[in-house]
Amino acid sequence: MTAKVSESDPDLDLDLAVELVNTVYALAAPPDRLTNTGAYQHILREARQDALADELTPADLPALRELRDSIAPLFAATDLTSASTLLNPLLSDAALVPQLATTDDGAHWVLSTGLHGLAALRARLLGALAAHLVRHGTARLGVCQAAPCTCAFVDRSRARTRRYCCDQCNDRAAATAYRRRRT
Template sequence: MSFAFVSDHLALDFAATAAWRTTQYTELLAEPEDFARWATAAEVVDRLEVVSQADLVTARTLREAIYRLALAAATGEPGDAQDAAVIRQAAAHTPVRPALQALGRVERRGEVQDVLATVAASASDLLGGPGRLLVRHCTGEPCTRLFLDRSRAGTRRWCSKQSCGSRINAAAYRRRVRLDGQSTKMTRDKYPAMRQA
């Protein structure tokens, strides 16, 4: 399964590794290898060699704390202090540091704790600052992804115009076509002469 990076923020993309939370819950970090794949796909590290089952549990715990606090930011709720503590604890470790190898080539090395510290630091910066006011919940049903609304008007509704936005627009189009068809039929029933035309 591939990962989507459409939230415009590392921590929110990590929170989205649990998808369709309210309907068809999908765990994208089902195995330790999935976390390693996510870390490289997100370009946090070039590769992650060893991820244990315990590491996976820790990663999911951090993910859920980030999701709950980001959702609280999106809905104007205060958030849970315990979730903030989980993020703070993960961020206390050394994050992944890019090492410049040559012009145009950077190397990112780290272990699981380093990756989690990078994600937690990213979440801390977002949720502890003014960026939290830009966190939105996708209005595409049944999407549960959170994203940053950096649009000038602050009216972005979907995590991705290509997926959720496209799906909603297609549904609206089908609804309009169906209603137009019913309207035409009702008009013809009311004015039988139109049937001859």
């Protein structure tokens, strides 16, 4: 019996896409933390996506890495044309079939109906990225500017000025800039 995959939330799914991309972290040893599906299953469980985590299998690791490597460039895309050039083939390959679901609060899109495991994860992450690009363009997706870090992030700041993936990289970049000014 297959577990029911929990309903997707575009903001959560966008965060899960960021977390997948950031399983490669240049400052970690080793930099690639996606050495088995358990690493991403842990991320899914932390996000209360237990059913989806349970459906991933060790055999999904190569496809999970391929998904990570295919969505990572979207965070560096500088315009919608380049983003759509990257995303459209992925959406086509995923064969997403959006359906309208109704709730007491209204209606919303469901992209992973009938899908399980990696196929459902792929549909949800790609759908969240597409929806984000439609609503916000590429300006709110970014890659950390604190070299050598290349982690992805979503800029949810009011001023749209985020440049770093985390406080640690922000502090590291500020310290580097301070040392440069002092010399």
